[in-house]
Amino acid sequence: MKPPPFEYHAPRSVAEAMEVLAAAGPEGKVLAGGQSLIPLLNMRLAAPGHLVDVNRLTGLDTVEVEPGGVRVGALARHARVERSAGAAAAQPLLRQALRLVAHPVIRNRGTVVGSLVHADPAAELPAVLALLGGSVRLARPGAVRDVPAAGFFTGPLESAAEPGELALSAFFPALGPRCGTAFHEVARRHGDYALAGVAALVRLDDGLRVTTARAVCVSAGPVPVVVDVTGHACADGWAAAARDVAKRVEPEDDIHASAAYRRHLTGVLAERALREAAASAAGDVGTRR
Amino acid sequence: MTTRLFGEPVPRREDPRLLTGRGRYLDDLGAGALEAAFVRSPHAHARILDIDVSAAIEVEGLVAIYTWEDLPEEVGAPLPLLIPHPALTHGRTARPLARDVVRHVGEPVVMVVARDRYLAEDACALIRVDYEPAEAVVGVETATRSARLVHDDVPGNVGAHLVQEVPSAAGLGAREAIDAAPHTLSFRLDIERSASMPLEGRGVYARWDADDRSLRIYSSTQTSTSVRMAVAARLGLPLTKVEVIAPDVGGGFGVKIVHPWPEEVLVPWAAMLLGREVKWTEDRREHFVSSAHERAQVQHVRVGFDDAGRVLGLDVTILHDHGAYTPYGIIVPIITATQLPGPYRIGAYRVEFSSVYTNTVQVTPYRGAGRPQAAFCMERTMDRIAAHLGLDRTAVREANFIQPDEFPYDQGLTFQDGRPLIYDSGDYPESLRMLKELIGWDSFGELRARAAAEGRRLGIGLGCYVEGTGVGPYEGGHVQITSDGRVHVSTGLTSQGQGHETAFAQIAAAELGVPLERVSVVTGDTRRFGYAVGTFASRAAVMSGNAIALACRRVREKALRIAADALEADPGDLEIVDGEVRVAGTPGVAVPLATVAVLANPLRYAFDAEAARATQFAGTPSPDRPPVAEGEEPGLEGRDYYSPVRSTFASGMHAAIVETDPLTAEIRVLRYAVVHDCGNLVNPMIVEGQIHGGVAQGVGGALYERMVYDEHGQLLNASFMDFLMPYVTEVPRIETAHLRTPSPLNPLGIKGAGEAGVIPVSAVIASAVEDAEGIRIDRMPISPSELFDLRRAAG
Incomplete structure (x- = not known):
């Protein structure tokens, strides 16, 4: 249970991360919380040639309450979103769902956006994004796009994120009145x-x-x-x-x-x-x- | 004060070290060692046609690749069948690496040694093994019916067949007694596979000293002494040139008593051959498919009984799934067969088992070792009788109990140690009385009614068992008091977290009259103690505990003899309190044990103040006598062994209240009560911890754990994601009460406690779910999905 060989990248900026990912193409895989990817690597069920560790990027560990909803950055851990009073007030389903995600130790490390991109149909967060009609923001050098939930989940463990794209954030619409x-x-x-x-x-x-x-x-x-x-x-x-x-x-x-x-x-x-x-x-x- | 240490709930001395990450487990050792990994069979049954290692040879950091053909004859031979038995007519064991046929997924085929484990696994991934797959034999009933054979030379896949029969007092056989009984029932029971699943897997680390031609092996084992003998024999080394040490071991639960494992032979062999340190640490996937499982049985029961529910005849036929090999003989089904009668006087008993080969991981003892299956069978039978007669389930048990005045009670069977199965002591009616009080058996009806009024569904169940513990043949203890007053205790058996550092120290401190802090304990290190059996079968406290007590008594006697000389007193007037030998009733006339230790050694270089001070007590040695008198030895130390005539029988009774969700079919254990009798308690806190851990594993076996094999022999849930062990959130709070019927067989009056908690849990939960649902429960474990199916089938 040791991963196969891969090239490890630890970019210092979003721009650098996007460049590395673009160069890696289908061989690139983003490492954020690693709660799904690391076991897949260790069991040799995944063998990406390039692992792009985004944990050193700054400015992505954000939970921003906007007028229309909550925007969660790519490095915001489950636990942080779960504990955010602003997020819970704007969209209570986030906290309701996150309490059901695995265990505290996993929530301390795993990221909300990582869970969405992993697109496990058994996971809570993809369901939440789908129910609320949220979206995921994907970026590649020179291009940023928001993909609505309805088009984001394309199959078991398959999402609309394409090789070379980095998921920057996800947006969960706020709860309306009544x-x-x-x-x-x-x-x-x-x-x-x-x-x-x-x-x-x-x-x-x-x-x-x-x-x-x-x-x-x-x-x-x-x-x-x-x-x-x-x-x-x-x-x-x-x-x-x-x-x-x-x-x-x-x-x-x-x-x-x-x-x-x-x-x-x-x-x-x-x-x-x-x-x-x-x-x-x-x-x-x-x-x- | 010190003499009260025996029986006190002393906090475990090893816990601060183990709980703060300072444990020293196998993988913490050998940081610079080469590491091994294995190519293991992906097929349940196949012939090996060719092994191509050419691509793997290119891996940078690769050191060696070994297949069976590379092994010397003694290394490549089938591993020992540790416990042969006349009924095991077709015992079979695996070779350390498969020669031509693989018989289960996970069987080792190629060993790779590389600079680290990552590179070793990279090389494994590049090795191509061509297999010719054969059809797999999965499931005991398939095995007995199928024309396919796991071993070509084992007809019908039956490795062993054994019948034991105890006629009634009137001389009737069980079948006659059942036919003549007023009531009869017959039914079938199923128990699925589970496994020991220690947190730390297996592991071996070997160091060869080429100059000294000696081998040191660290193994995560339950028996370092036997690993030593096995490896010395396989590798052709003198026993004195092999040391085996069990470092901190993160749980065993039975799987680590099997020895030698293939890796325990191969890793030291490679270390010798390469002249380099080599280590192998088992990963979880390997543990699932390459170590051992247990539990799976199909039982056919026929029972005859009278109007009071007294069992007049019991006839049980067991199909036992042994997996692909039988390295540990047929201990598991023998234990099921012989422990099945539990605390009951059975009119006439017949038990027959067939131990069957399948293309699955081999079956060897896992905590409980065949007893959970036995208790499931007997206790389900008791519940069936109660339901048939409309009697309370506890009344039927009472009607069948062996009474306190009937001990020693001979069940007429031959136990796992080949000796008569004779219960030494117990009080089963009192145990049941205590259990009913603890769980509130008689008032449960009101609780159930109140819950029902809220739309909730509750049930109560119970289960009883008797457990043979402390099997021989022996353990030893060595105790040395050094001139600094410290007491060094060693015993050969190993520790896997049981708290031996505490319990054995309590025994020694109490026997010697010294403070606990002065006592240190070493286990499982062949450098300190060479003769031992191992830690399994709930035997460590009984065997080594008594051996250490006996060794302490020798040391104590010598200390009193020497002190009597020094103090010019009669040894009979002396006592040892707080590490000082005193003349009882004469304050101030005393000599510390440290000084006694100096006096015990006529060599008196004044290395330390104690030695210098001792000379004033030395007196003038007689010039005509040797300094070490005939029959004496220098030093204040003693060694002794405890070897029991037969096992001592602990017992227990458990009860649970469960809630089943009327809509979701979820099963929740609301209360769990245990009355436990292991004779005198060395440390009640440790005993309770053992019970808690056992019940937790029992809950796993009852509600969560199973090994899901498909028809091709693939294990579908070989990870902790899909093999569901209970988390702490799934384990109920456990309420315990102790009954004490000391064993008359050993000096300390103790019985084993290590396996107790796990034994009746499946029976108890089945009883309670059945009570809640009014649906018969015949197979365990049970999941909510299965309860949902049972409800639908019941309409």
Whole structure:
């Protein structure tokens, strides 16, 4: 369990990092928190020719609350975002999700942007970005682009980030008025990747009627699965909405759980998450589990 | 004051060192050594056609590549079958490197030595091995039915078959007794594979001194003395030229008692050949596929009983999965078969097992060593009887208990040590009474009803076991008091975190009447003690604890004899308190043990103040007698051995309250209670720690851990990401109570405690989940997904 040979780069500026990455092309891999990449290297499941360690770059460990949302820099660790009061106030789902990400030791090192680029469909943060309709800012020498979440996650462990591109930041839209969020999951052990997990976003009008109800499911398919259940929620209530969510996922059997159980769990968790999000939107915080 | 050390909850003296990163584990040693890595088989069953190392030779920093063909005959021969048994008619062991056939994924094929482990792995990746894959045999039932063979010369894949039968008092065989019983039940039980999984894997580091022609080996082992003998034999070295040291060892749990491992032969051999230090540190993936697993069994049970639930006849047939090889013989299934009756008087008992080869990692003892399977079988049976008769589960157990006045109780079986299985002491009814009180068994109905009113689902379960501990043949202890007053204790068996530095020091301090701080303990170092068996089978405290006590008594006797001369007193009037030999009842008339140590050695160069001072007590030696009298030895030291006539039997009973989520099927252990009887306690804090760790592993085996092999013999979860060991968040708080029925077999009256915690946990959790759900639980571990399936099947 030692990595295969690679060339190690530790650029001192974003410009230098982009140059090195551009030169490395498909052989380049960015090392930020390393919580997924290092095990992949040690198990020789990944063998990039060039490892570009961005940890010495300055100005990327930022959590900025902007009027429309929260912008998280490429070197902001999970723990830092989790503890940011401003981020939690602007978009509570960030903290709700980050508490479910692995363990404190991993959150101390792993980065939010790294988790997004890694694009694991079992991970919480890609689901959050997808549910909120956020975006990821990618850069290469002379070009910066923002890729919306809907187009960013392209497959299991595959994102729209192209060889030679460096992810600079991610943007999570703020929670609107009369909106609520919740994240529920079931894992085999505390901190494990969830067997099933559902985050929900509910928006109400002034008469407390549901105007938007969306859920996103983790471990439910090749990419985070966003389901709009606004119609169901209005017509038949949360239980029916949750049943709809459960129907829309495509879980698979694995050594930890059957697909049928994951689908069942998704339904149970969707109802919990939607109800809690709605209660939160209505200003009733007493119903949190 | 010092004499109260025995039985006190003294904090573990090794903990500050181990908990602050100052432990010295195998990989902390040999910083400049060459490192080894292995090419291991990716196939569960295949013939090796060709090995091409040409690309690997180009790797910079490569030192050597070895295949089986490079090994001398003695090195390349099959590894020893450590414990043969007449029933093991087809015992098979692996060669250190595969010769022509590989029989499980992970079997070593090529050894690479390089400047460091990175380069060694780079070279491994470039070695091409051509295999002709054969179909794999996976699962015991497949193995017995299949025409495919793991070993060509082992028909039916059955390595061993053993029947033991104990007829009833009236002379009925078990099958007759069952047929004649008022009630009978028959059913099948399944237990899956798990493994020891010590935090530190295996590891070997060897240094060859070419001038001295001597070899020093450090190994992360549970038996340094036996590694020494095995390696000396394989490498053709005189025993006196081989030293083996177990440094700090980060857990063993059974897997490190197997010896010699292939790497324990190959790494020293390479060190000798190359004239360089060589080290190999096992990584986690290697540990999953190249060490050992345990537990997997299928059990078919038939039981006959009367209206009170008394077992009149019990007939158990076990299929035991032995994996690809049997280096440790059939100890595991023998223990299952013989410990199955537990604390019960079984009318007539018949047990039969077949030990079956499969193309999977070999099976050797893991903490509990066959007993968790035994307890699962017996306790599931007790619960079935209770359900059938509509009786309380504890009532059925009470009806079957061996009574306190029946000890010594002969179960009529032959135990793992080849000796009669005779329980030495115990009080099972009292143990159950204590357990019921601790968990609140009789008031659980109210708790369940209150929870049900809130939509919550609770269940309670229990499990009992008896554990043979402290198997022989012997351990020894050596105790030396030096002229600085320090007490040096050594014993040959090893430590893997058990707290021996504390417990053995407590025994020595209490026996010698010295403060604990003056006592130091060395274990697992063949330079200090050459004869030992090892640390396994809950035997260290019983075996070495008693041996050290006996050695201390020799030293004490000598100290009193010498002090009596010096003080001109009768040895019978002397006592040792706080490191001073005193005339009891006469304050001020005393001599420190440091001085006694000086007096014990007629060579009195005044190296230190103590020696100089001692001369005034020396008196005038008789010119007609030699300075060292006949029958005496210089120095204040003693050595003794403890060799028991047979094992001593500890026991315990566990109960748990679990909650099952009606929607998600998650299973949570709310309370876990343990009543434990290991006779006299050397250190109750250490015993409780052992129980806590054991229960944690038991929870793993009950709810989380399994080795998932596919039909091709690939282990699908060979990492800590997918092999789920419980975190501290999954382990309940453990409530304990101690019952003490001292063993009459040894001077200290103690029984082993190392494996106790793990043994009944699967049985207890199964009992509690079954109680919560009203669904029969026949296989463990159980996951939420499986409980979900069981609920759906039950409609």
